[in-house]
Amino acid sequence: MPKLTPNLWFDANGLEAAEYYVSVFPRSRIKQVSHYTDAGPGEAGSVLTVEFELDGSPFTIINGGPQFTFSEAVSFAVDCADQAEIDAYWDRLVGDGGEEGPCGWLKDKYGLSWQIVPAFMGELMTDPDPARRERAMKAMFGMKKLDVAELKAAADGS
Numbered sequence: 001m002p003k004l005t006p007n008l009w010f011d012a013n014g015l016e017a018a019e020y021y022v023s024v025f026p027r028s029r030i031k032q033v034s035h036y037t038d039a040g041p042g043e044a045g046s047v048l049t050v051e052f053e054l055d056g057s058p059f060t061i062i063n064g065g066p067q068f069t070f071s072e073a074v075s076f077a078v079d080c081a082d083q084a085e086i087d088a089y090w091d092r093l094v095g096d097g098g099e100e101g102p103c104g105w106l107k108d109k110y111g112l113s114w115q116i117v118p119a120f121m122g123e124l125m126t127d128p129d130p131a132r133r134e135r136a137m138k139a140m141f142g143m144k145k146l147d148v149a150e151l152k153a154a155a156d157g158s
């Protein structure tokens with residue numbers, strides 16, 4: 001199987017962003033940093049790419065300039081074990097200059113979109129009971145940060 005690595009385009013602050021993401025997620029590290037040479041197009045000596053891992057998943061950042069920016073069309077889902085984990089990631093990514101979005105989505109301070117969701121969310125959204133799915137989905141659509149207890153209560157009809 002080929003190795004798949006998300007490649008994130010930043011203007012010029014890719015190393016700063018990688019260091020930030022590594023500080024947010026456990027079992028993460030920066031693996032390698034490359035720099036522009038006199039061949040350009042960036043300033044010689046400035047950071048070109050950063051290879052890093054977030055909880056074992058590979059990522060690359062390229063400092064490619066201001067031509068491209070992030071949109072909600074691409075996001076990274078973080079499957080959380082419980083409400084404490086949801087709260088920790090949400091509070092960190094929003095609290096450091098990010099912004100809340102609907103249904104468990106947020107943008108971090110760099111404009112990258114994340115979905116902070118309970119690990120059981122996929123099962124809930126595909127529950128064989130259509131009424132259970134409907135109640136859970138309706139509850140989710142009314143939330144910003146997802147609330148595990150409220151989602152479960154809504155699914156159960158209580």
